[in-house]
Amino acid sequence: MTSETQARARDEAESVASSSPGDERADGTAPRDVGGPAGNRSRGRLSLPLVPILVALLVLLLAAAAFLWTTRPGESAVRTGDYAEALQAARSGVVDLTSFDHLTLDDDIEQIRRVATGDLREESVAELDSRRQQITDLQAVVNTEVVGAGVTRAGGDDATVLMVIQSAQESTASPQAQISRYRIQVELAKEDGRWLLSGITGTGAGGDD
Secondary structure, three states: OOHHHHHHHHHHHHHHHHOOOOOOOOOOOOOOOOOOHHHHHHHHOOOOOHHHHHHHHHHHHHHHHHHHHHHOOOOOOOOHHHHHHHHHHHHHHHHHHHOEEOOOHHHHHHHHHHHEOHHHHHHHHHHHHHOHHHHHHHOOEEEEEEEEEEEEEEOOOEEEEEEEEEEEEEEOOEEEEEEEEEEEEEEEEEEOOEEEEEEEEEEEEOOOO
16 A cells, blocks of 8 residues: 555544544434424423323213213102192182181082191081081171282192282171281192192281282
């Protein structure tokens, strides 16, 4: 080998030794600076496993839906029609229970038996029957009308109605009709598909409204 050839080989070896192994890629392009901002961002960004997270969320949603389904309240035994039926029964029942005529007293007592139940029925019938002679002698007539009423509670077998009633009382002792208003609370019980009066409580004078 000539001295010129040896010198050229020595120069090429020194050039290769001084160059950095990462300065060039195989295709001859400069490599990306892994220590720069882009490299820092890539190291700081978390690589989240999206599929497992979505599956976990789906499982939680399904579990929540199943819980709500199994714990939802059962269907109410009270239909919307029950409120209207209870109200109508209370209105007509109170009129039949508190109205009477000395000429039709027996029919009035039978009507009480049809619209009331329990102690209310027994006590109301006993009261009219015990005062039969007095009612006949005075030729007493009592007519009741409902001024206002509303259902405050209704269950499958019982209901409560608040109402204002107006009663006109006539007799030989008082030729001019005496009119009074009362606020009452009416309890009803459902028996054999019918709403019957089971209790009446006075809550005060009805006033003029």
